[in-house]
Amino acid sequence: MIDIGHFLILAILLFSVGIVGVISRRNIFVMYMSIELMLNAVNLILVALSHHFEDLNGQVMAIMIIAIAAAEASIFLALFVMLFKNARSLDANFFDLLKQEKHND
Amino acid sequence: MIESSLLIWVIVSVALSSLTLMLLTIYNKYNNDIAKSIYPLLGIGGPFISLLFSIFLIYTLLINETTLYYKAFTWLDIEGFTIQASLMLDPLSAAMLSFVSFVGFIIHLYAHAYMGDDTSYPRFFAWFNLFMAAMFLLILADNPFMLFIGWEGVGLCSYLLISYYFDNEENVQAGNKAFILNRIGDFGFISGLALLFLYIGESGLDFASLEANVHLIPSSAINLIAFLLFVGAIGKSAQIPLYIWLPDAMAGPTPVSALIHAATMVTAGVYMVARFHFLYAMSEDIGLFIAYIGAFSALLAALIALRQDDIKKILAYSTMSQLGYMFMAVGLGAYSYGIFHVFTHAFFKALLFMGAGAIILALHHEQNIKKMGALRSKMPFLFSVMLIATLAISGIPPFSGFFSKDAILNHLFASGHFDIFAIALLTAALTSYYMFRLLFIVFISPSQQEHKLLPQSQLIKLTLSILTIGIVFTGFINLPVFFGGNENYSIWLNLPDMRYGLSHLSEIILLLVNVSFALIGILMAYAHYKDSSVDPSFGAIEKWIKNRFYIDELYAILIVKPIGYLSHLIVYIDEQLIDRFIHLISSSYQRLSYYSDYVQNGNVRYYALYMSVGIVSIFIYLGIQG
Numbered sequence: 001m002i003d004i005g006h007f008l009i010l011a012i013l014l015f016s017v018g019i020v021g022v023i024s025r026r027n028i029f030v031m032y033m034s035i036e037l038m039l040n041a042v043n044l045i046l047v048a049l050s051h052h053f054e055d056l057n058g059q060v061m062a063i064m065i066i067a068i069a070a071a072e073a074s075i076f077l078a079l080f081v082m083l084f085k086n087a088r089s090l091d092a093n094f095f096d097l098l099k100q101e102k103h104n105d
Numbered sequence: 106m107i108e109s110s111l112l113i114w115v116i117v118s119v120a121l122s123s124l125t126l127m128l129l130t131i132y133n134k135y136n137n138d139i140a141k142s143i144y145p146l147l148g149i150g151g152p153f154i155s156l157l158f159s160i161f162l163i164y165t166l167l168i169n170e171t172t173l174y175y176k177a178f179t180w181l182d183i184e185g186f187t188i189q190a191s192l193m194l195d196p197l198s199a200a201m202l203s204f205v206s207f208v209g210f211i212i213h214l215y216a217h218a219y220m221g222d223d224t225s226y227p228r229f230f231a232w233f234n235l236f237m238a239a240m241f242l243l244i245l246a247d248n249p250f251m252l253f254i255g256w257e258g259v260g261l262c263s264y265l266l267i268s269y270y271f272d273n274e275e276n277v278q279a280g281n282k283a284f285i286l287n288r289i290g291d292f293g294f295i296s297g298l299a300l301l302f303l304y305i306g307e308s309g310l311d312f313a314s315l316e317a318n319v320h321l322i323p324s325s326a327i328n329l330i331a332f333l334l335f336v337g338a339i340g341k342s343a344q345i346p347l348y349i350w351l352p353d354a355m356a357g358p359t360p361v362s363a364l365i366h367a368a369t370m371v372t373a374g375v376y377m378v379a380r381f382h383f384l385y386a387m388s389e390d391i392g393l394f395i396a397y398i399g400a401f402s403a404l405l406a407a408l409i410a411l412r413q414d415d416i417k418k419i420l421a422y423s424t425m426s427q428l429g430y431m432f433m434a435v436g437l438g439a440y441s442y443g444i445f446h447v448f449t450h451a452f453f454k455a456l457l458f459m460g461a462g463a464i465i466l467a468l469h470h471e472q473n474i475k476k477m478g479a480l481r482s483k484m485p486f487l488f489s490v491m492l493i494a495t496l497a498i499s500g501i502p503p504f505s506g507f508f509s510k511d512a513i514l515n516h517l518f519a520s521g522h523f524d525i526f527a528i529a530l531l532t533a534a535l536t537s538y539y540m541f542r543l544l545f546i547v548f549i550s551p552s553q554q555e556h557k558l559l560p561q562s563q564l565i566k567l568t569l570s571i572l573t574i575g576i577v578f579t580g581f582i583n584l585p586v587f588f589g590g591n592e593n594y595s596i597w598l599n600l601p602d603m604r605y606g607l608s609h610l611s612e613i614i615l616l617l618v619n620v621s622f623a624l625i626g627i628l629m630a631y632a633h634y635k636d637s638s639v640d641p642s643f644g645a646i647e648k649w650i651k652n653r654f655y656i657d658e659l660y661a662i663l664i665v666k667p668i669g670y671l672s673h674l675i676v677y678i679d680e681q682l683i684d685r686f687i688h689l690i691s692s693s694y695q696r697l698s699y700y701s702d703y704v705q706n707g708n709v710r711y712y713a714l715y716m717s718v719g720i721v722s723i724f725i726y727l728g729i730q731g
Contacts, residue, residue: 019713019717022710022713023710023713023714023717024710026710031710092708092709092710093708093710095707095709096706096707096708097707098705098707099705099706099707099708
């Protein structure tokens with residue numbers, strides 16, 4: 001029997017995979033995919049809890065998030081295209097313009 | 106008489122406003138015709154207007170015989186501590202005002218002739234006018250705090266004017282010396298004022314209420330207050346041990362010396378003691394102390410002056426010596442005689458300095474009397490006025506110095522302090538000796554070298570003549586009883602002098618003794634210097650006198666050097682300990698930031714890591730709490 005606990009464990013696993021992906025991978029595309037993974041882990045929790053408490057609000061929220069994530073994706077992809085056009089790279093380590101410059105002392 | 110009391114304020118403010126006008130335009134070059142006509146007008150016009158108002162006010166005071174008050178505004182009003190910016194004209198201030206405004210104005214005229222070609226003429230006259238304004242404020246003040254403003258003002262101006270030629274470092278040091286020694290005195294003065302306020306300040310701080318309440322001060326404190334106030338006078342009036350600034354003050358232009366020594370500044374100490382006569386009348390010990398300080402200062406200065414070769418330094422030491430007489434007088438309760446000597450001294454000392462300045466100008470700024478000589482035939486006019494002034498300072502009748510000095514000497518004898526009297530008498534002989542040494546060496550003794558004299562300005566001759574008339578006649582205003590007068594000046598001053606009844610016979614004997622001591626000095630000087638400018642040797646003491654008793658060196662060893670070492674030590678501690686500690690703190694922060702800025706590396710993945718670590722720690726914390 002699959003109960004609410006299994007859904008939550010799966011969601012936590014997905015979320016953790018997402019976090020590790022964001023931190024450890026250097027390719028911006030893969031990082032974006034990891035972020036989507038975390039987003040969907042949250043969606044999964046919302047849907048599972050909605051089913052568990054027999055409350056539709058959670059499902060509405062999940063559909064809303066999916067719609068927004070779709071819009072997000074289009075903006076992200078446009079950004080990546082511009083990034084690649086300007087820098088010829090999608091390596092996250094390459095984009096460190098905000099770092100503190102070292103002094104020579 | 107509201108109108109005339111307002112004029113007291115005008116006397117001070119006219120000098121101040123001409124100063125302000127000159128300061129406002131001081132950056133204008135003094136090189137075109139307009140500037141050369143405006144600046145003298147401002148610089149001399151201010152003192153002239155002050156002089157006119159002074160004459161009018163003194164005349165009013167003589168007619169009405171009521172003290173004039175003018176309250177400008179309330180300066181400070183803290184609970185129980187009210188200081189009015191108010192001025193007062195009573196006979197004592199009027200006596201000071203008369204010669205300060207008159208001699209001051211004459212010196213301004215002289216300074217115009219003396220400094221006419223100086224490029225910093227506006228600056229000079231600005232400070233000169235400020236000097237007059239500060240002195241007016243000092244003598245017209247109605248309470249000790251207004252007096253103190255003027256007191257500090259003249260100190261400041263002496264500094265500014267002594268170091269007037271500031272491109273020479275020695276002059277700057279002389280200015281600093283004057284200022285620092287005056288500060289030491291001022292510290293005593295302001296401590297005395299603070300104590301005075303502490304005991305009787307609640308019931309009014311003007312001189313009248315201080316006098317009314319002075320009996321409330323416990324007798325243990327009154328000596329201390331009187332002493333501390335006198336410390337201020339020691340600094341300002343150049344007495345032992347704070348006198349060493351006075352000879353160095355000769356670094357300033359000659360009109361400055363004349364102004365400092367005659368009209369302003371050094372007389373302030375005597376005036377202050379006379380002003381606080383109610384205080385000094387209650388502490389006879391301090392009065393005696395003042396008299397002894399005056400006596401030893403007079404003697405020391407006269408001894409040092411015997412072997413000085415700089416014409417201005419001789420006059421500087423003679424000022425210190427004459428101030429000693431004034432302090433002997435006020436210390437032993439002869440306030441009006443002291444003030445009278447201040448009055449006569451202002452005329453003859455101004456004339457001596459201005460004459461010396463004229464000689465210095467004519468000889469292309471030569472100040473060493475040994476390089477002068479036989480100037481009598483070339484400068485007969487200067488010789489005659491200098492002779493009159495020298496006779497006056499030596500106390501030869503009928504010139505003004507005789508009357509004031511004789512009155513003081515008589516009082517000293519009558520008071521029973523024969524040691525002070527003996528010192529004063531000896532000093533009188535020394536005074537006439539060194540003054541006539543100056544006169545003979547400069548004018549009579551044969552000259553080693555030929556001088557090309559510059560012509561004398563008519564204005565200088567005019568000012569010298571006016572003062573000479575003053576010297577001849579001012580003595581008679583306080584004609585003693587046995588000469589047929591009735592001491593009008595002392596009666597008018599209305600100060601509580603101590604009176605000792607001396608018979609006319611003994612007064613006449615004393616007079617003969619005094620004059621004969623002065624004559625002995627003159628004759629000895631004549632014997633030594635009539636045809637040679639070489640000093641006869643005094644034997645063992647010669648070296649001491651020549652080196653001014655090593656007082657400057659003693660101060661250098663006792664005070665200046667230890668303070669120098671101390672400040673070097675403090676600098677060392679500052680650099681090695683405090684600075685290093687501060688640098689350690691700042692450099693450790695720098696190092697810390699060197700490591701911590703690894704955190705801010707601009708890499709978004711690290712930021713994500715920090716965020717998740719933060720979120721996880723928050724959850725862990727909440728988990729422990731819950």
